[in-house]
Amino acid sequence: MKNYTLRKGDKGQEVERLQSKIDTDTDGSFGPATEAAVRKYQEATGLAVDGIAGTNTLTHMDIPVIAGIDVSKHQGEVDWDMVSIDNVKFAYVKATEGQTYVSKPFCDQMEGAREAGLIVGAYHYSRPDTQEGMGDAIREAEAFLKAYDPRCGDLIPCLDLEAGVKSDDGYNVDWALTWLSHIEKQTSIKPMIYTANWYLNGYVRRAQDGEAIDALASYPLWWAEYRSSDTTNPYKDMTPFEKWDIWQWTGSGNTLGVKGRCDKNWMAGGKLCSLTI
Numbered sequence: 001m002k003n004y005t006l007r008k009g010d011k012g013q014e015v016e017r018l019q020s021k022i023d024t025d026t027d028g029s030f031g032p033a034t035e036a037a038v039r040k041y042q043e044a045t046g047l048a049v050d051g052i053a054g055t056n057t058l059t060h061m062d063i064p065v066i067a068g069i070d071v072s073k074h075q076g077e078v079d080w081d082m083v084s085i086d087n088v089k090f091a092y093v094k095a096t097e098g099q100t101y102v103s104k105p106f107c108d109q110m111e112g113a114r115e116a117g118l119i120v121g122a123y124h125y126s127r128p129d130t131q132e133g134m135g136d137a138i139r140e141a142e143a144f145l146k147a148y149d150p151r152c153g154d155l156i157p158c159l160d161l162e163a164g165v166k167s168d169d170g171y172n173v174d175w176a177l178t179w180l181s182h183i184e185k186q187t188s189i190k191p192m193i194y195t196a197n198w199y200l201n202g203y204v205r206r207a208q209d210g211e212a213i214d215a216l217a218s219y220p221l222w223w224a225e226y227r228s229s230d231t232t233n234p235y236k237d238m239t240p241f242e243k244w245d246i247w248q249w250t251g252s253g254n255t256l257g258v259k260g261r262c263d264k265n266w267m268a269g270g271k272l273c274s275l276t277i
Contacts (some may be wrong), residue, residue, distance in 0.1 A: 001088075001180060001269040001270055003054060003055045003087065004054075004055070004058070004065035004232065004266055005052060005053065005054040005055075005232070006018055006030055006052070006053040006054075006058070006232055007029050007030065007051075007052045007053070008031065008032070008034070008035045008051070009030060010030040010101060010232045010233065011028055011029050011030065011233055011270065012028055012232065012233025012234070013028065013233070013243045013244070014037070014063075014065060014098060014232060014233065014269055015028050015030045015034070015232075015233070017030040017063050017150075017268070017269050017270070018030075018034070018038075018053050018058070018061070018063065018269075019034055019037075021041070021061040021063065022034070022038060022040070022041045022255060023036040023037050024037040025034075027159045035051040035052070037050050038052070038053055038057065040126055041057070041061075043055060045060055045243055046243045047060060049132075058269060060136045060270065062269075062270065063237060063269030063270045064265050064269060065267065065268060065269045066090065066266070066272065067087050067089060067090070067264070067265070067266060067267075068088060068089060068090035068091055068246070068264075068265040068266075068267055068269045069083065069091050069092075069253075069255055069258065069263060069264055069265065070092040070093070070094075070123070070248070070262070070263045070265065071091060071092075071093055071094070071104055071109055071258070071262060072093070072094035072103055073103050073104055074260075075105075075109075075258050075259065075260070075262055076259065077108070077259075078109060078112060078113075078257055078258055079125050079256075079258075080112040080113050080115065080116035080118065080257060081116050081257065082256040082257030082260065083116065083118070083255060083256060083257035084116045084117055084118060084254050084257075085256055085257075086256035086257065088117065088118065088133050088255060089119060089178070089266040089267075089272075090119040090120070090121070090155060090160060090265075090267060090272075091109075091113045091118050091119075091120050091121075091221070092120070092121045092123050092155065092222075092265075093106055093109045093120060093121070093122055093123070094115065094122075094123055094125060094160075095108050095122040095123060095124060095147045095148045095150035096124045096125070096144045096147050096148070097124070097126075097127060097144050098125075098126075098127035098140060098142075098143070098219065099127075099136070099139050099140055099143050100143065101125075102143075102147045103141070103213075106122070106147065106148075108198060110122065111117050119153070119154070119155055119272070119276060120154055120155060121154055121155025121156060121157065121158060121230070121275075122144075122147075122148040122150075122154075122157055122158070123146040123157070123158035123159070123160050124140065124141075124143075124157070124159055124160060124179075125138070125159070125160045125162075125163070125193060126140060126159055126160060126161055126163070126175075126176070126179065128171075128172065128175040129161065129163075133201045134210040136175075137176075137178035137179040137182070137232070138178060138179070138182050140179060141178075141179045141182040141183050142182075144183070145183070145186060145250065147189070148268075150187055150189060150196075151202070151277065152277055153233070153276060153277065154276065154277050155192075155275055155276055156189055156190065156191055156192050156275055156276070157183055157189060157191045157192070157248070157277070158193070158194050158222060158260070159176060159179055159180055159183075159191055159192070159194065160194045161176060161193060161194065161195040161199055161213070162194070162196065162197075162199055163197060168243070169203055169204055169207040170202065170208060170209055170212070172207070173187035173207045173209065173212045173213060173216055174205055174206055174209075174212060176193070176216060177212060177215055177216060178194070180219060181261070185264040188249065189277055190219065190220070191214070191219065191220075192220040192221070192245065192246070193219045193220070193221055193222065193224050194222040194248075195221070195222075195223070195224065196225060197225065197236035197237055197238070198234075200237075200239070200240075201237075204216070204240075205239065205240070208254065211214075213240050214240065216240065217240035217241050217242070218260075219245075220245040220246075220274075221238065221241045221243070221244050221245055221247065222244070222246040222247075222248065222265075223241075223244035223246070223247050223248065224248040224251075225240060225247065225248070225249065226248075226249060226250050226251055226252075226263070227249050231249065234247060234249075238257060243269050244268060245267070245268050245275060246265050246266070246267050246268070246271075247265060247266045247268070247276075248263050248264070248265045249264060249265065249266060250263065251263050251265050253261065
């Protein structure tokens with residue numbers, strides 16, 4: 001898996017995070033002034049001076065952007081030792097879907113990743129379309145907790161919002177908040193939301209309850225937007241969220257130890273501790 005590198009021409013939240021560590025404006029745009037400031041930092045700290053913020057420079061600044069994957073039954077048996085060799089540091093594993101489905105390889109995938117030294121987390125694939133009412137959101141949350149007992153050191157649980165939607169945006173928001181708040185109440189852990197622009201634009205943003213929208217945006221965001229391997233920031237609108245905590249940048253990547261294609265992710269610089277239990 002390639003390393004995350006910031007260079008002249010890049011834009012976005014990670015450029016802004018980089019700029020906060022050096023002597024330049026924090027405008028989120030990697031221009032000549034930022035390049036010069038990176039060179040100055042590298043020279044002062046004994047790093048290779050090239051004006052590019054790669055793994056060594058970002059790690060030295062204590063804001064490394066780390067690589068991860070996510071898997072489900074579609075990847076089947078995974079050679080996690082090989083995955084760990086491929087610069088992968090974390091993995092999310094599908095646990096449940098709806099009220100009854102439990103991914104068959106979930107336990108094996110979680111334990112295998114742990115034994116290989118990866119930081120792991122579990123996610124639930126929501127299906128609000130198959131039920132009626134907020135009680136069903138609670139039942140889905142309970143199904144997730146029955147399959148997965150969060151451990152200290154794991155990544156925070158995640159709610160996957162990409163299917164099973166209704167035409168009522170307000171209902172979709174309330175349903176998600178019910179699931180999230182129930183997990184938080186039962187575990188004292190604030191979960192994460194996985195979603196994408198198409199979902200927010202089509203099934204969330206027309207909700208009339210501004211307080212509910214703000215509440216949804218208070219959760220950490222795992223953002224899905226597929227870009228080329230040379231891209232270091234998403235372009236699409238994340239509103240009502242301000243920043244991504246994890247970015248799934250491709251759904252068709254190659255990773256050692258995984259048969260076929262798998263999703264690849266970047267974790268925002270400095271976020272690992274805040275996203276673990």
